[in-house]
Amino acid sequence: MYTGMKRFGPPPVASTFNTLLNGMLLLGDLKHAIFIVEEMYRNHFVPSFTSLSKMLKMVVKVGNLLDGLLVFELMLRYDYYPTEPTLNKFILMLCDAGMVSDTCFVFSVLLGKSYVYSVYCYNPILWALCKIGQSYTTLQLFYLMMKKEFVHNVCSYTGLIYGFYREGLQDNVFQWLDFMQSSGCMPNVITYMIIVKFPFDNGKFKEAIDFVNKMEKEGCNPDLVTYNVILRELCHRDRLDDISELIQEK
Known part of the structure; x- marks a missing residue:
């Protein structure tokens, strides 16, 4: 018709x-x-x-990301912007699919229009960039968002620590941990587990356990996953005496 x-x-x-x-x-x-x-x-x-x-x-519901990008561009033609819940899901799906450049396009367009959504929209992008070895690009984005008075949370800081760890930048990891704490954001179990893997990777078991003890002193109690990770690392290195000592202590 x-x-x-x-x-x-x-x-x-x-x-x-x-x-x-x-x-x-x-x-x-x-x-x-x-x-x-x-x-x-x-x-x-x-x-x-x-x-x-x-x-x-x-x-977004059916998971058709290419059509999602097309609809997003159609919305922009009329100066329409996605609602926050839908955008958060869309961004997360793009990141999970490894479509990082498309994700950055969506976010940069909204940022350019002064549409800055919550940390739940931003954090998946930060983590996605770090997972592909773009920690310094992520750092630039992090500081840009700070200038815009964007409030980061523990997941934001932990994402950068994870990125630096993946790229073997040990000094950056510990500097960022200090910056995180000085900013009033306390690390959580996930943050510490990323940090603990550095001394493990370098065969420094005592230093790794010192970090676990530091977790406890700061009120961040290691959970079952924490100890499973530690035990797995020790098993891979045939450190049976250290495994026995850890079990007796904990």
């Missing part, structure tokens, strides 16, 4: 497009919903924010 209206008339009007778009969304037909929005743009009609927001939410 729509094709016939385009060819023979009467020409589609705003209500025509809105009816078609709502119908496609109701049917869950994302492919044709996107087509209708693109047709609206070509014909100078404006879809509602609600419709495009619903489209992005549906795309």
Whole structure:
């Protein structure tokens, strides 16, 4: 019917497009919903924010990330911006899929428009960059967000510590731990486990245990996972005496 209206008339009007778009969304037909929005743009009609927001939410729900990026760009054409819950899920899915450059594109566009969402949107990007060996790029982003008065949490700091650890930058790891604590953010079990692996990697068992004891003194009690990691590292190095000593002490 729509094709016939385009060819023979009467020409589609705003209500025509809105009816078609709502119908496609109701049917869950994302492919044709996107087509209708693109047709609206070509014909100078404006879809509602609600419709495009619903489209992005549906795309995220089914996990179609390429269509998600397309819908995101369609929203930008009308100066629409995703709601925070949908954006957080979208960012996380992009990061999990290894689409780091696309993730950075989405975040940089929103940042350029002064749309800065919560730490739950930002942290997955930080971790994704660190996992691909971009810790210094992440550090630049971290300080940029600080200038914008963005509040980082323990997950943010731990992500950078993890990035420095992966790249073998021991001095940076311990400097960042000091900076983290001086900023009033206390490390958690995950933070310490990343740090503890450094002395283990260098065969310094006593130094590793000293960090575990430091955890306890600071009120960050090691959990079962912590000890499992320590025992696994010792087993890999055939340190049976140290395993026995650790079990007796703890």
